[in-house]
Amino acid sequence: MEIPFIILGALVSLLIFYMIIERAVRDGINNSSIGRYLEEKHGIKEPQGDEDLFDDK
Secondary structure, eight states: OOHHHHHHHHHHHHHHHHHHHHHHHHHHHHHSHHHHHHHHHHOOOOOOOGGGGGOOO
16 A cells, blocks of 8 residues: 555656756756857747657658
8 A cells, every 4th residue: 555655756756856957957058158158149949849840841
């Protein structure tokens, strides 16, 4: 009976850990001198979805 709670706790912990690491990396890149230089030079580009990968143009 304890195993489902252990698995659920591990999954929740991994999700929280992922969100913390993602935020830290994103903020670190955006606040770095290279990140600011690229933003000034190229602007902010929105990520493209997967639907663009399979278009036959």
